[in-house]
Structures are given as structure tokens and as C-alpha cells.
Amino acid sequence: MKKELIELKVNGRSHELAIEPSKLLLDTLRQDLQLTGSKRGCDDSSCGACTVLVDGTPMLSCTMLAASCEGQEITTVEGVSEHGSLAAIQKAYGDWGGAQCGYCTPGFMMTVKHLLAVNANPTEEEVRSALSSNLCRCTGYSQMYQAIKAAIEAEQKAVPST
Amino acid sequence: MRQKLFEPEYVLDVRCIAGLNGIRPQTGIGVEIGALTTLNSIERSDFLRKHYPVLTEAAATVASPVLRNMGTIGGNICLDTRCLWYNQSLTWRKACGYCIKKDGDLCHVAPGGTKCWAAFSGDTPPALLCLDAEVEIAGPSGTRRLPLHEFYTGIGDNYRKLEPNELLTRVFLPASSADYRGIYRKLRVRGSIDYPLAGVAVVLKRFDGHVSDARLALTAVNPAPVLVKGVTQLLNGKIMDEVLAEAVGELAAKTAKPLTTSALTPEYRREMIRVFTKRALLAAASN
CATH class of the missing domain: 3.10.20.30 (Beta-grasp domain)
Structure with a gap:
């Protein structure tokens, strides 16, 4: 063609x-x-x-x-990275074991980035619903859920609400 | 296309036709939904959730959140029928001698017959049938409009009335089917991404505690989404209770003709149609 x-x-x-x-x-x-x-x-x-x-x-x-x-x-x-360093969610995935073989991780990163962009403080149900778009065949979803929670907390500490 | 089920000469991306995208309420008439409206926009529409809740509920169960950003209502209505013997790679199908729906001349699901039984597996069409939806189809000789139930043929390998040179452009919901209570229940193996293996949509209106109108439609258990006949007569003027819901469940299970076209056994899928119908009716009639 x-x-x-x-x-x-x-x-x-x-x-x-x-x-x-x-x-x-x-x-x-x-x-x-x-x-x-x-x-x-x-x-x-x-x-x-x-x-x-x-x-x-x-x-x-x-x-x-x-x-x-x-x-x-x-x-x-x-x-996704910010000024050459890892974004909060990338760091949290590493810290909490959100990735094992890592093949699905880039896809998850984009889904989670969108979730946090439209909703800075999602409920547990909203996080789980967003994660349901992607398949992970090794780690499971609990560690990812914890990583996302940790990333949200880290963001909130970094930007004190006024 | 990857499985060589479709081998088109050209592929055209129609996403950008703005006139076919959007939800336009028309006072006193109903609402017009462009075929290119994403399932995500339907799920999030406050207007539709308020007046046509069964549609938002069904749209919210299609595939996964990311896929709903891409999938449209028109696409869901036109969705190809599915079968374990059809939705396979070219190598797989070739090894089995193909099937009547594509490249072959026998049906593995109902051997001996010449009819294709591939199951229609869209989530929104049963909801739309309950809402008396009409579709607009554009072709070289202009546009035509037909009730959605006339759009489907009930034949797995020729399941919709749409010529190769035609395009489904709009969906209309009449004002007369607004403000019904609506419930959609779907059976699938995983909680996300999967097509339905059985689906039940219910709309119901009550007056003074008694059912004044009700409709019920099924998906994924026949080669077309179907309205269950006799539901309105069975329910009209009655107060919803377990016994009545059970009776309608039996009627729905009789209408369902699941075959070995999908995962899970046909018996289980028919049983779940009965159970979901009962649950959906009780949920729609609860305060």
C-alpha cells in the first residue's frame, strides 16, 4: 500500500x-x-x-x-514520567509490587493515569472498576489497588490542600 | 478482521462524522441518539439515566471501561452474532472444516440443519427493544426508519437487515417509553470485558402499587435479541410478588433457545435467564 x-x-x-x-x-x-x-x-x-x-x-x-x-x-x-523522574503512580507500583513480569504495566499506567486525572480521590469501587479494563496474569490486582492508594496519598502530601 | 472473519477491501474510519454523534432530547417526542455516540457517553448521560435507566445500565455492562470509550451504540446494535465455532482463528476454523456462517456448509452446533444458530450477544439491544426503539438507516436511495425488532432476522449468518451500502445512522427512543423503571442483568464468566452469555432487560411502570405496563427482552440466548411475548398481559394490573416474578421467569426461560454457541452449558444459561428475570422484576418493582 x-x-x-x-x-x-x-x-x-x-x-x-x-x-x-x-x-x-x-x-x-x-x-x-x-x-x-x-x-x-x-x-x-x-x-x-x-x-x-x-x-x-x-x-x-x-x-x-x-x-x-x-x-x-x-x-x-x-x-507519564515527570521531568525525567518517575511519576507518583510509577514509583508506587514499584514500591507495592504492582508489577511482576511487567508486560501489562504500561497499559495499567495509562488507565490509572486517566482515572486520577478525572477523579483525584476515587472510591475503592471506582478504582476497581477502572482496573477492570486491563488484564494482569501474574501479580493480581490487590497490590495494584494498594499502589494506587499509596500514590493518591503521596500526591496529597506533596500538594497540601488549601 | 484478525481472525479473517471479515476481509474487506477498504476500511473507512467514520468516527469523525459529528452529525451522527450525540444525545439530543426532543421535548414531547423522545430522544435521538447518534449511532456514533460512545457507550461511555450513554452510560454517563444524566438525561438517559433519569428517563431511560435500562439503557444506561445495559451500556455500563458492555465490555470494559476503556472499550466503552471506543465502542458506539450503533456498533453494539449491529454487533456480529457469535459462536464458539465461528470466533476462532483461520487455522482453527480450517481444521474443523469451517462452518455455515463463514466459508463452510455445515453447522457444528445443530448438525444436520442448514440454519446458523450463532448467538446475538449485544447488551444494549434488549434494553432498546424494551424501550420501543427505532433505527434510521441511510443508503444510496435516502434514509428509512424501522422498529428495532424488525431490524433483526433471527438467522445467525444473516442476522440484520442492513445492506453492504447502508449505514445505521440514528436511534430513536419515544417519549412514551420514558420514565419506566429499568433493570439489566447479565451473565458472564468474568466481571468485565466479556460478552453476555445470557442477558435480561426489564422495564416496568406501576400505578398505585400495581403494574401498569412491563416489557422484558433477552439477549445472548438466541440468534437475535428478543422481546418475550405475553409479559405485559401476565403482569398488567397485578402486584409484583415472588410467585408472579417466578411465572414470568418460566415464560422467559421458554423463550430462550440457548445452544452450545457460547461458554457455559445451554441448560445453565437458560436457568440463569429464569433466575435473572425473577430478580430483575423484583428489583424493578421494589421501592
């Missing part, structure tokens, strides 16, 4: 890419931009390992065409 020139905004930077119009967003991120954080898991849009934010909304990059994301702001796990 003939390649076309598209402009993709990823993690705050614009990239001009020559890709096939049929190319999936996940493949474009991994192969053309070398952003290999987002993973291919089930490849049939159930597992959530490829989750990225498109204009702030979590979506599955294995089921989207890169060309149709032109003009939208894409955030991958590589864009």
Missing part, C-alpha cells in the same frame, strides 16, 4: 511520518517512533496492554488506525 505523510502528536512532540494508511497506532508507535512501552497482548482488543491516551481518553492502540489520530494528542507510558 502507498505510504502517506501524516503528522502525529505523541507525548507533546510532533512527528511527521510516512506510513501506510492501514497501519495501526500500536505498530506506528512501536516501529516508527520506537516507543516500545505500549505492548501487544491479546491483539483482539480485550487485554488492555496497548492502552494509550488519545486526547486524554484511554483507548486501545491495537484497534485504531494511526492515520485517524492526526490532530489528536497521544500519550504513551513514555510520557
Whole structure:
């Protein structure tokens, strides 16, 4: 298929890419931009390992065409860290054992980032509902739940409420 | 597409057609929902939750939260029928000699028959059937509008009346079905991501403690979502109790024709239709 020139905004930077119009967003991120954080898991849009934010909304990059994301702001796990250091949620996942093999973690990061962006203080039910979008086959979800709680507490300590 | 169930020459992304996206209440007439409205927007719509709660409840059970950001109401209505012998990779299907729904000429679920029994597994259509929804279909010769129950054929491999050059564009809910109490109950193996293995939608209106109108629809147990006949007559003018709910449950279980198209046994899925119907009716009639 003939390649076309598209402009993709990823993690705050614009990239001009020559890709096939049929190319999936996940493949474009991994192969053309070398952003290999987002993973291919089930490849049939159930597992959530490829989750990225498109204009702030979590979506599955294995089921989207890169060309149709032109003009939208894409955030991958590589864009989660703050000024080169780990974001609170990334640190908490490490501290609380939220990742074991780590394959699903980038997807979870994006889901959790969105959860905390729209709701700074989610209830237990809201956290569990958000986590239900992604599959983890080794650690389980309890450690992740604790990590998220810890990250919320860390954020609240860092930004004293006035 | 990955399983080579669809091999289209072209793929068109229609997400950006703004005119087909959004929930537009029309006073006295009802509400118009664009086919591209995401299931997440439906789940979060205060208007729909207030007036058509069975739809928001059904939308909130589709797949997972992230998938509901991508999935649309139009997509859920048009959802392909599913079967254990069909939703498999090309290699898997080839090894079994294919099936009548795709590339083959026999049905593994009902051997000997020539009918495809793949189960319709959308969550929102039973809710929409209870709400007397209509759909608008656009094609080369203009648009047509038909009641949702006429959209489905009940034949697994030709399950909807939509030509290749047509597009489902809008869904209409009439004002007459607003403000019913509504409940949707869904059987699945995991609490998230999964398609329903049996689903029950109930709407109910009461006057002075007595049921004045009620409708019940099933999904995932037939090749089409179906309204259970005779429910209104059975319930009208009565006070809801265990015995009455049980009787409607029996009726629903008789309407359900689950086969070995999905995980779990057909017997269990039919039994759960009975149980969910009873629970949903009692929940809809409780204060």
C-alpha cells in the first residue's frame, strides 16, 4: 500500500511520518517512533496492554488506525514520567509490587493515569472498576489497588490542600 | 478482521462524522441518539439515566471501561452474532472444516440443519427493544426508519437487515417509553470485558402499587435479541410478588433457545435467564 505523510502528536512532540494508511497506532508507535512501552497482548482488543491516551481518553492502540489520530494528542507510558523522574503512580507500583513480569504495566499506567486525572480521590469501587479494563496474569490486582492508594496519598502530601 | 472473519477491501474510519454523534432530547417526542455516540457517553448521560435507566445500565455492562470509550451504540446494535465455532482463528476454523456462517456448509452446533444458530450477544439491544426503539438507516436511495425488532432476522449468518451500502445512522427512543423503571442483568464468566452469555432487560411502570405496563427482552440466548411475548398481559394490573416474578421467569426461560454457541452449558444459561428475570422484576418493582 502507498505510504502517506501524516503528522502525529505523541507525548507533546510532533512527528511527521510516512506510513501506510492501514497501519495501526500500536505498530506506528512501536516501529516508527520506537516507543516500545505500549505492548501487544491479546491483539483482539480485550487485554488492555496497548492502552494509550488519545486526547486524554484511554483507548486501545491495537484497534485504531494511526492515520485517524492526526490532530489528536497521544500519550504513551513514555510520557507519564515527570521531568525525567518517575511519576507518583510509577514509583508506587514499584514500591507495592504492582508489577511482576511487567508486560501489562504500561497499559495499567495509562488507565490509572486517566482515572486520577478525572477523579483525584476515587472510591475503592471506582478504582476497581477502572482496573477492570486491563488484564494482569501474574501479580493480581490487590497490590495494584494498594499502589494506587499509596500514590493518591503521596500526591496529597506533596500538594497540601488549601 | 484478525481472525479473517471479515476481509474487506477498504476500511473507512467514520468516527469523525459529528452529525451522527450525540444525545439530543426532543421535548414531547423522545430522544435521538447518534449511532456514533460512545457507550461511555450513554452510560454517563444524566438525561438517559433519569428517563431511560435500562439503557444506561445495559451500556455500563458492555465490555470494559476503556472499550466503552471506543465502542458506539450503533456498533453494539449491529454487533456480529457469535459462536464458539465461528470466533476462532483461520487455522482453527480450517481444521474443523469451517462452518455455515463463514466459508463452510455445515453447522457444528445443530448438525444436520442448514440454519446458523450463532448467538446475538449485544447488551444494549434488549434494553432498546424494551424501550420501543427505532433505527434510521441511510443508503444510496435516502434514509428509512424501522422498529428495532424488525431490524433483526433471527438467522445467525444473516442476522440484520442492513445492506453492504447502508449505514445505521440514528436511534430513536419515544417519549412514551420514558420514565419506566429499568433493570439489566447479565451473565458472564468474568466481571468485565466479556460478552453476555445470557442477558435480561426489564422495564416496568406501576400505578398505585400495581403494574401498569412491563416489557422484558433477552439477549445472548438466541440468534437475535428478543422481546418475550405475553409479559405485559401476565403482569398488567397485578402486584409484583415472588410467585408472579417466578411465572414470568418460566415464560422467559421458554423463550430462550440457548445452544452450545457460547461458554457455559445451554441448560445453565437458560436457568440463569429464569433466575435473572425473577430478580430483575423484583428489583424493578421494589421501592
